[in-house]
Amino acid sequence: MDLDAFTAVRTSRWERLDALARRRRLSGAEADELVRLYQAVATDLSTIRSAAPDAVTVARLSDLLGRARSTIAGAHEPAWTDVTRFVVLSLPAALYRIRWWTVAVTVACVVVAVVAGSWVATQPDALRAMGTPSQRAEYAQDAFAEYYDPSAGFAAMVWTNNAWIAAQCVGLGISGVWPLFVLANNAVMVGATGGMMADEGRLGLFLSLIAPHGLLELTAVFVAGAAGLRLFWTWVDPGRRPRARALAEEGRALFTVAVGLAGALAVSGLIEGFVTGSTLPWAVKITIGAAALAAFWAYTIVLGRRAVAAGHTGDLDTDRAGHVLPVAG
Template sequence: MDLDAFSDVHRGEWERLKQLSARRRLDGAESDELVRLYQTVATHLSTLRSSAPDPVLVSELSQTLNRARTTIAGAHEPAWRDVKTFVLVSLPAAFYRLRWWVVAVTLACLLLAVVSGVWVATTPQGLAAVGPPSYREEYVESAFASYYDPGAGFAAVVWTNNAWIAAQCVAFGITGIWPVYMLVQNFVMVGAIGGMMAHYGELGMFLQLITPHGLLELTSILVAGAAGLKIFWTLVSPGPRPRGRAVAEEGRSLFTVAVGLVATLALSGLVEGFVTGSSLVWWIKIVIGALALAVFWVYVLVLGQRAVTQGATGDLDEERAGSVQQVAG
């Protein structure tokens, strides 16, 4: 197909469709003309996609049709259907596609935390690196437990802090360096605190206080780190897709993950704010935390697998993302 000739022949219809779509009011004849041109231009777009998928022209016609569709059907209002699709399809699909990255990052970070904890608990050098004796004793005897002050204010502070950590992993994930730095920093610190508590015979208290909220909280941070590293790897190795397209698609999925992490971190913040420091029996606190984590993984593995099987990726649909150039493979 000669794209220039095709464009010259039909440019008038495309421009007329743009003009009608931009008008606030149409009479009966103009409304009929708008619908007819919409159908005609949709046929043109289909022809271009199958015969000569020029990305610039395809994108132009897609945007023209989107505006015309809005004029014909009325402005799109957020509907419960959109929310349902996001919660039950897009978000679990985006999480599910990260599952093996999360597993790999989790194993590496747990190993790092254990090594850090053992070093602090068993060596004078490791213990000294945490702080002077007066600081360590005060932290173990009172500061660690008193930190978990039940209440909405504490829950909000916790959520804000963790959301900021996750946001950095997401926003700077493409660097490949910042997510690693954030994960190493956080898990070395967790391991070191656990090692210090163990050295002073308070490992049980450490586990009782960190487990209820930490199961979901640390998982959320790990997911954020995995998402950041995945988009970095997409930049390095985009596969059969053009590099720009691959990064754009994974980037949009990444922000779907980021929205989901707002919810998971909010839930872990509520557990930390109202359960961890409460007067409940310690095993009930841990059961609550374990249930929160179990709900998350059931959501990801059950709904996510179903959504991915149906073709969902967590990316925007074509109407919102825009058309892209087709590639073989």
């Protein structure tokens, strides 16, 4: 097909549709004409995609049809159906698709933390790097527990800080470096602190203060790191998709994870702000933390498997994400 000739013949139709789509008020006849032109231009777009897929023309007509569709159906307004779709389909699908990445990251970080903790607890030089004997004793006996002061302000501070770190892991994941740095730094810090507390005979206190909120909080960090690394791997190995398309699709889907983790981290922040440092029995605190983690994984596995089976990935739908050209093979 001669695209230039086709464009010359159809331009008047496209321009008329554009003019009608820009009007704030339409007569009955103009509304009917708008619908007819919308259908005709949609056919033109389909023809161009199949016979002469020029990216500029495809983008032009897609934008034109989008504006015309808004004029016909009315502008899209946020609705509870969008929120429901995100919570029930998009987010669990995105989490489910990276579940094995999350498991791998979790295992790796736990191993690093245990090694770091054992090193600090058994190596005098490593222990001295954590501070003087008086500083270590003061931290283990008082400062560590005093940090968890129950308050709404503390919960909000913890939430915003962790949500920002999670967003960075996903947003800068394509580098492949930042997620690894965040994960390794977090694992070493937690492990080294635990090793120092163990040397002071306060390992039980350390675990009991970390467990209530840390089970969900650390899992959220692991998920964010897994999402970032999955995005990096998409850049390395896009599969059969063109690299730009693969990155766009996976980037949108995995940023869904970052948004969803803000909710999970809000829950862990509330636990850290109001449960960890409270006067509740330790068994109750740890049970609350374990229940929050179990709920997160049940949400990921049960709803995620169902959403993926239905064809969801966490990406935007076609109307919002934009159409793509078919790829052979």
